[in-house]
Amino acid sequence: MHVVMFGDQHVESLGGAQVSMRLQREFLERAGHVVTIVAPAMHRARGTALTPDPAYVDVPSMPITFDREYSLSWPAGRTDRWIDDALAGRPGVDVVHVQSDFWGAFLGHRFAARHDLPIVHTMHNRVDVGIAATAPAPRTVLRALSAWQRRAIGSDTRGSDGWAYLRRFAERSSAVTAPSSHFARRLEENAVVPAHDGTVDVIWNGIHDDLLDEVRTRTPAGSGRRPRLVWLGRMSPEKRLMPFLEALAFARPDADVEIIGGGSQLRAAQRFVTAHGLDAPTGTSVGFAGRLPYAETLRRIHRADAVVQTSIGFETQGMTVFEAASLGTPAVVSDPDIAPELGAGRWDVADASVEALGETLRVAVSDISAASAPVPDEGVAAAFRQSSRTSAMLEVYARIL
Template structure:
């Protein structure tokens, strides 16, 4: 089977969806399938290495962030014609898998429509929550998105909100998948798609097996070790976390990994508050190194609320035997066990939960993670689940 992925961003750029799609591609290819990824070309210093995979079709693009990490391709006839010329040199396509919510989604659905191909659409983004978190004028942004979608895809006019926008994307799909049960149910409740298949994003089997011997070792002595990782933007709530660390007065080691626009603000909080805990900003790291730090930590800290469609890091932590200080109750319910629940969105509640977690870690009584998560979260099992959907949709197509 030849499957074509469509993404808003190049798979070699930073981001949880990109990590997931790289794994999906690798494991589908291991299973004997061909995967082509269509996404905007990267710019900047890493662009030279990003295009080496022959399975990448890099669309003409322009950079849209100051670090040139992320790019944009305008969906329209010129892009359609360019893409069709490139795809004509490749084997016939059996199925389109759109894993994009904006321009990549538009380009993918237009391609499938032109060539009469069935579409599986994976919803990675709770659009309304994300836009309200990052846009100063969210209603205006949603109206513009709705108008853009109607122009590019020909969808009917709707009351512009995040759910109607996702409904317009799903209109061209034979199947819609979501990376968690809670997001799938919300999509169904808001009539985005009648029945949404749940397929978790997974963890690389090879890396997991490499790290498992370290997981079984006794805890390394020392102060409680917490780790926070992700994009440093408002919806991820890094700044409230750092305030909570200072308020909690826990004597702990705190590793903060990732990058983004709030890095300097985060560093200023640490300088101003001078917390009892030592806080180290580790920047961006290779995937395996990040997982190794998660395995070595006593607890992961998850701070976003209502934004994540899955929340990869608590699943990665659970796979490695590490419990989570959990702010989002939906993610907690998905995991089942192995977490300290933060009772509300306040800094005070997070500080109190950090104190409780530190005390439990020092007493040797942290909550145990569900051992089944490790096997259910392996990418090989996630690929097998997705292939069942592909076969169902391709047969229908």
């Protein structure tokens, strides 16, 4: 089987969807299938060019962020022809798997329509919440985005909220998948389902089997020192890094805190830590590790005593806490949608306030110090392995074929 995946961003760029697509590609190839990934070409600085990979179709693009990490490929006739030419010499395509929400999704749906191919669309993004958290005029942005989408994929479906936007993709898809039960439920409640079927398939994003085994067996769990907390992710408003730091300043738990990742709020976060004395060697001590390779990030999670998850309403899965549970590390969970699906091994934050998060951090650090922290469910590790996730996706492919 030849599966062509479409992404909004190159899979070697930062992001949970990109990590998931790389894993899916590897495990589909292990199962004997052919995978091509179509995404905007990257524009990294000189000296950091990517090694050519035959599975990648790097579509002509323009950089859209100052650090040149992310790019945009314009969905129009010239780009369509470029993609058709790039795929012409490859095996015949069986399934188009769209794992994007914007220009990558437009290009994927246009490609499938031109070649009369079935589409699986994985919904990675809660579009309305994400735009509300990052855009100064979210309603205007959604209206403009919806108009762009209708022109790009030829839709007559009305509506300009986030659900209508996702619905236009779903009604053109043979199957829709979501990475969590809570997001699948929301999609179904808002009619974001395939036209012929009113259900959404739940398939978690997974973790590399070999890497999971390597980290669990070769990396010592816990630091053996005072409690160590880890926060990781993109430093942007919807991830709520700043409220986390405010909660630390409020609660002052006696713990080492490691911040992993990068993004637009890095400097503001560093200034806050310095201004509030959170960088001292005693008390609450916060350090910034920067962006780390995925394997090293998992090792840091495994060595930590707890992972802190702070976004609310934005995550369609919440990869970090599932990665933590797979590695035996409990989590402080702010999002009430994520908590039930994660199961055991967590401290729940009562509400979205800084004070509630701070109090939960105090309790977590106290439990860790007393060796009474909750223990994650071992079943999560088995269900989170990429091999099991790929088997589930292959069943979807077979069904639509």
